[in-house]
Amino acid sequence: MLKCVVFDFDGTLVDSNDIKRETFFAVARPWDSSDAVVAEVFDLWPAADRYKKTYKIAEGLISKGLLSKSSSVREWASRLANEYTEQCESAIASCAEMADATQTLNELNEKGYLLFVNSATPVEPLQALLELRDWAHFFQCVYGAEASKADNLRDISSRTGTKPLEIVHIGDQPDDLQATKQFGCHFVAMADGDSRPVANASALVVQKLSELPRLLTKLNQEAS
Secondary structure (H helix, E strand, O other), X not given: OOOEEEEOOEOOOEOOHHHHHHHHHHHHOOOOOOOHHHHHHHHHOOOOOHHHHHHHHHHXXXXXXXXXXOOOHHHXXXXXXXXXXXXXXXXXXXXXXXXXXXXXXXXHHHXXXXXXXXXXXXXXXXXXHHHHOOOHHHOOEEEOOOOOHHHHHHHHHHHHOOOHHHEEEEEOOHHHHHHHHHHOOEEEEEOOHHHHHHHHOOXXXXXXXXXXXXXHHHHHHHHO
């Protein structure tokens, strides 16, 4: 029987994937009006977290002469990362939730599932976003970029005393699917926007979160 339901955040609970991508361009645009540096970083390191991306952006700005050659990559990377986090928190706090997210979290909570977030966003800003959206009370714990998603799933298993097949992870990106394969739990793909390749590679798919409770009930019936 399923006991734990684990959610990715961006593109799964909130409609924020485009916001996160655009914000990288926005914070660098005062020095990179063509967006070329950020576009190159996305081409070369598409799966990098915010800190590696902003480090590579700072490197690119300096190497292309858009910042002084004497500029510190580390200092500029930190500045860009801080601006990125501030702008993202403001935008994501008020962006649209994925269809029926609040309703589904409430329903699953009432059914007794243990709910978690497992995101590539660092924990501190992620917790702040959940508080701002009045969602923090739904979740047993919040996991972020400080560890891999597979390691986060292992910690959830250890924390709750559950086996991999008693856990289901819902996500929309390749790292979500890969983490569940490494850990061995169920995976449900969100089929929305740029998640289509992940949905096509997944046996379990939902178009919107309100479909999830019925799917979990079906999985439980099949396991009994």
